[in-house]
Amino acid sequence: MRSAFAAVFAALFCLGGAAALMAEDLVIETFDSAPGTRWDYVADTVMGGVSTGQARFETERGVAFARLSGEVSTQNNGGFIQVRHRLQIPVPETAAGVRLIVRGNGEEYFVHLRTKGTRLPWQYYQAEFETTGEWREVQLPFDVFAPSGSLMRKTPTPGRVVSVGVVAFGRDHSARVDIREVGFYDR
Template structure:
């Protein structure tokens, strides 16, 4: 999948998460591979860079001791689907570290269907501003709770999104840092 930078003032978008203020990260939490015996470690907190707020997801990912993933999970919220209804893509405005991250959506009425798509935000030369990456909804693939390919109970409908999470997987070991300014629904 190719992610395409788009202008930051995308018309026809609805804001799902805006991390401009410290309280905007309330409900987000890190879950790491320690649930499987691994020793990867991440934190999720608010950070301000050059006057712009962001959810900062950072830490160390290792494959030692059966490890190999870190994640930050957003709070379950049925109003996400109301904002995302009719979207053709999701936009992630972020400053990355060259790694490829996974955006996971939980959808359907019970929130049991999971969908993922990969995205790679980069650090701009000045190191200060993020880029808005458009991830088309048709690029999201259904997965099970272990992020393995699965069969969805129904096609992905953005109106049924109830949770958004970000993962670092695929044996991308080492220190990582992802600052997300905003997640939007693009129509």
């Protein structure tokens, strides 16, 4: 089964898809091939907030990455800026969590997952990670993702995840987080 799974994802990657199966990880993004067609910038301004920012796709010393930067403000019931990717392929049920390679300005950031069951804009699953000025790998098991509401499942189900967002959230601060790779890791 695993080799059939690997063959499918290898074929998708060879055909120009953004996904590749590497070792035990499913990499969904390396930001090196038109990432602006797959990632969206969203801010609290869609709900009346006043945070400002941007998502840019850059290359530095041959390394492609996304940079989410801006000013997060909790004024007017706001408090987030986000870069989000809607998944084109389902996450394998064997996935244990989200894997990122990131660096930043030393602030804490979040990964937000939306699933087939999170239909309202304020519904998501959230897990926190820290940044340093150096690239580092972050693994976030699904069981550390907290639901944003009490009527949601306790943890997200891998096969039901439909989007992944990297978010500066919840407090007034200057944000700058670079994301070099996004994917899922296996059990």
